[in-house]
Amino acid sequence: MSDLETFRAETKAWIEDNFPASLKGSSMGLEGESDESAKADFESWRQRLAEKGWGAPTWPTEYGGAGASDPEAKIISQEMAKQGAFNPIPLMAGMGVTMVGPTVLEYGTEEQKQKHLRGIASGEVRWCLGLSEPNAGSDLASLQTKAEADGDTFKINGQKIWTSGADISQWCGALVRTDSNAKKRDGISFVMLPMDQDGVRTKPIQLISGVSPFCETFFDDARAEKSDLLGPLNEGWSVVKRLLQHERQSQTQARPAGGGGSKPTLQEVAKGYVGTDESGALADTDLRNRLTHHLMDSQAHSLTTSRITAEARGQVKVSAAASILKNSATRIAQGKAELTMEIMGSQGIGWDGDNFSSEELDNVREWLWGKAISIYGGSYEVQNNIISKNILGLPENTQKG
Amino acid sequence: MSDLETFRAETKAWIEDNFPASLKGSSMGLEGESDESAKADFESWRQRLAEKGWGAPTWPTEYGGAGASDPEAKIISQEMAKQGAFNPIPLMAGMGVTMVGPTVLEYGTEEQKQKHLRGIASGEVRWCLGLSEPNAGSDLASLQTKAEADGDTFKINGQKIWTSGADISQWCGALVRTDSNAKKRDGISFVMLPMDQDGVRTKPIQLISGVSPFCETFFDDARAEKSDLLGPLNEGWSVVKRLLQHERQSQTQARPAGGGGSKPTLQEVAKGYVGTDESGALADTDLRNRLTHHLMDSQAHSLTTSRITAEARGQVKVSAAASILKNSATRIAQGKAELTMEIMGSQGIGWDGDNFSSEELDNVREWLWGKAISIYGGSYEVQNNIISKNILGLPENTQKG
Amino acid sequence: MAALTEEQSMLRDQAKSWVTEQFPVQKFREMRDSGVVARFTPETWQGMIEMGWTGILVPEQYGGSGLGYLTFGVVLEEIGRQLTASPLFASAYVGATAVMLGGSDDQKQAILPKVVDGSVILTLAVDEGPRHDPAKIALKAESTGSGYQLSGNKTFVVEGMAATDFIVAASIDDDVKLLHVPASADGVSREAMSMVDSRGYANVHFDGVEVGAEAVMGDAAVLEQVLDCARAGIGAEMLGTASQAFDMTLDYLKTRVQFGQVIGSFQALGHRAAELFGQMELSRSCMEAALQGIDADADDVSELASLSKAKVGDFIHEMSNQLIQIHGGIGMTDEFDAGFYLKRARVLEAAYGNQAFHRDRYARLLGF
């Protein structure tokens, strides 16, 4: 038995021993569960995972991880999926596991790693990120929020937008201007600050799809410790570039079909709503044609993800391919929602009420919400700038990537 | 009876009286006809048209036209088509009727109008245009061909490319640099020069579709009379802009189906090659779908041409709409050739030989040749620059229109 | 609009200023947030009646002005621009068309003047499932000797809650007939459908509803004609909505600054705007040709109606997506209007057959 096979067997056994049967098949969003016993089971499962270091398994053990390799981490998620288990910690930590943590591991001081990483890896501390500003958009570097040195702290003033989960986070990683005389990208720093202080106020944003996790966040003499400056002063731009690479990386997957995997395929849904001709082909040949394109694109995308992973010899690198995959994932996710809507016909454009099934109403929200995929985390256009400049080596064009 | 109705009746009668029955239904390309009597009939028809001023009917009578209004000119072509007649003069005059003539009418001196227009309107003098240069492409203003004043003449040195019909033309309208110290667009002039002189040499260009009307044209101390400078010295840029508007204008029509109009429709061709299902629908549903898109686009294009004509109250203006229509016509022409090729399957990709019908072989040439439509006369990209800048009023972007 | 008559130009100007000043999209937002069941405000509707819009199609002998379909299109386009909600289209356009094409003299006399004065709100009830399929009518009308008894359901009925009278496509033996059914008739019940565009729709149930023999208002051929008129007309509203989305986007391209320049100076966005503009112009031609075709009683109205619905549909689909994309984050917020246009776009696309339906139909009409 190879090392990985041994690891798989041990993983399987540990999950069997530790995962509460009561939670089986339920998904991540159990935080708000009203059933007291389920709540207790959930909390105990989180604790066991945290102790095992499996909240962020690839992180070093000294910072709350399990020091696992990428293949081992993959085995952990595979084995969890097989038993209907799940790892709720990345979701509970907000931007902590996927973005803040990896960047702190790379740029943080030993003190910062000790201070912040365990809370993230255990799911006890939720993080948000204060990057975008109302007048900056894709042009992140033109940000206005200011931080002035004041004793051992920075005093922060300004406004952030699209801070996901700001209203429920304990900590925030914020990009701030620390030298207003320097050129755009040069006077920026990345600071970490607690959200629970007088100088911080958040306001949720209502989206076209309804309620959202996004907030406007206002800093009014908010404070960050100087020791919570990540990376060198005025060099926050390189920190955030790395952060955004981690974000792009986390967005390259075409959205999972969700839930338990037993959802009907899009072609099955289509046959249900649209019907088939005597040969079994979808009755609407125009739709059938576009559905075929979509399914081919979708398969091409997942084959590409696998290929690039294989080429990187098992290590998913934060690579140039991320931009291609992000745009491809975007097209597929948005295309799927549009197709689903069309397939459902007038049942697919309902807003609420008993006339519509939950699948129908969910898709409408997914469709609306999904319009953001090509906007956030580097818009579709910005990704194309990156591909054309960084991958293809075409000369700098007017729009910066 | 309205004036136009009277005009129509007179036109009909004149064509009946003058059009040689022997030429009926034959198309324009009769110049090279070997049959002597047909040749004589053709020449006599050209003469009668020229005398009537119908080679270029909208031009003033004093310059060889008939002073006709646009609606009258339309009636003339309609009535000719009805009787299987045709006006060969625009083709025989090369770039004369469509581009050079209208520009001379606008910018020329009285002397120039007297000297050049009659020869064009009668089809006796063929014109070519020396605009593009090998290293200029869409960036016409960067041209290098030089003209130096020398007594009553300009001495011209340089090279032109894509001079259509240069090898068979008697005159050339050429864009030349007359002030090499001025900024790109400022030191350019438009001169007219005879092709039959020692300093001019032409070389036909072989295209991917085979032989072509295009030439490379070399000027080696070629001469143009100073009196043949069109428009002011060093202000040729405005002349050529106008010239190119006339060109765009002449290219806004989706290519005619050609010949006698009795060609089968594309959907009939498709049914012939591909077959139908029991309901009469094209058996290849994917192809059927794209064919439908094409036919819709094609109808939308011709409805738009009519609408814009109507909006201009019968006068087809050289308007901003030309760029939209040119790009639309391009998509349709190129799309049609691609579709036809796909419809014909392996019969549609033959090069020569008895295994292929003339329709099949013609389409291959049309397909290849048609790739130029989006390149010449202001490329697809340049048209989009024009639309975005001139029509939509978006700020100048890096690429000039 | 192209080559309008003086009358049409005046009407357009009147409609544009009335809609923009009195009932801009902000009023639609207020209506949405108010949760009113009919999904339009009485003032809007009253204003339209007073301006005579309810009589644009109706011949003078029945109290209208008989100005025709292209003229109505001028108004619909302006309404589409500001998403002004009312039963104008359902009643005075589609409903009036059905009465004019399929109604007896008595029916015309009885109904049309009330359509004009607004005391009757008509709507056409055709579809029975999630997809537009007028060839398959399951709602049964059985002969009772003196008339018919209707049983079945209709879905996605436009202004179905506000309507006073339904024009119902019913299956009689193997035939289809249109029947006039007052909403107050015994056995008629309805429930509001809350759609993504916050406009008025209903599911309507007919449970043994009895009508007289004189309720018949045309057959399958009339239904198809009425539908073609509806398709052509909704194209005008759609183009108005999409044109407004284009204008909003163009405006944003000219004012929003990123990387030190207005974003419209980025060539990729400039070219995208150019392509959208071209599609808008091409769509407009199809839309106008379809309405003019109806006015001229042309024999290719069906082709033109399908062409228009498909081309305008493709344009509004792409344009509404680009409206959000180019506006970026702000376009995603409910506070901004972009979402209204996106949501309305998909509902309009689905009405009277989506693009796929009309491409297939166009191909069949062209014989392949």
Add this chain to the structure above:
Amino acid sequence: MAALTEEQSMLRDQAKSWVTEQFPVQKFREMRDSGVVARFTPETWQGMIEMGWTGILVPEQYGGSGLGYLTFGVVLEEIGRQLTASPLFASAYVGATAVMLGGSDDQKQAILPKVVDGSVILTLAVDEGPRHDPAKIALKAESTGSGYQLSGNKTFVVEGMAATDFIVAASIDDDVKLLHVPASADGVSREAMSMVDSRGYANVHFDGVEVGAEAVMGDAAVLEQVLDCARAGIGAEMLGTASQAFDMTLDYLKTRVQFGQVIGSFQALGHRAAELFGQMELSRSCMEAALQGIDADADDVSELASLSKAKVGDFIHEMSNQLIQIHGGIGMTDEFDAGFYLKRARVLEAAYGNQAFHRDRYARLLGF
């Protein structure tokens, strides 16, 4: 190529340098201009045989190296890049596959070593009309007691003039069988088809051609398997051709100056290049997955083959058009190579089913 073995990487490097140095596209031009009937030069073919490429698929016991389909794809991609003309694909890939999948031990023993040493040139003859339709085989084989008599025609047979042996899809009663027919057999005649890509194709006529019972080389199922291998393999050649077109275009974007700057700095062209690059990467994944699927005897080879042929087909179609468009006037001249790539692209698209064929097939395989 992704995650190649060391052997595959070496072979790729060898193929790349041999093709680029010995038989670049300039050699293809010379071959075209020479008018040679076989449409390839003996030196090219001999060189490939000497490098062992004819034996890549053939098991060692029959004189080959048995390296598999992905390995052959590595070579095909490099050949595709320079349009190197030869019967390698027809004979040593498609032909050898048919013998390996459908042949008896005797046939393998008799034919495969000769495929490897080049003394036999195989080709598969399936299509009978302008469109790929393996489900409809009209060419008849009638039983003669001791064997079969063939009558009918095959069109668009790849390397049909150079082939020494045909593998013919024939209809026997209501069944389809593959039959091995030497080109020298009585009643076989052929004529060259001059196609737009200047490569070797023939129409082949079978006029009462007699073969023995031992000529049978598989049934309809084997034919479909052989075709799937052919589709996957030609995808590699297509991607090579398209990748070269991409590289030529990218190079031009970096060097051609217009309006005072290299044209690749215009954002609209930069984004177009980015989109094409993305499509190229996605196509590559499909192409490799199909070849790997064959090597692994996966059960979704048919889906993967159709996916690959369609996606790579779409990419080469668009890429070949953009190759011309972005090169502008120079791309239109015969003196420049771009036209070769465009012409070759359409022929490759048509071979073994075009994109429409494979999209339809993919949908059917997925059950809709």
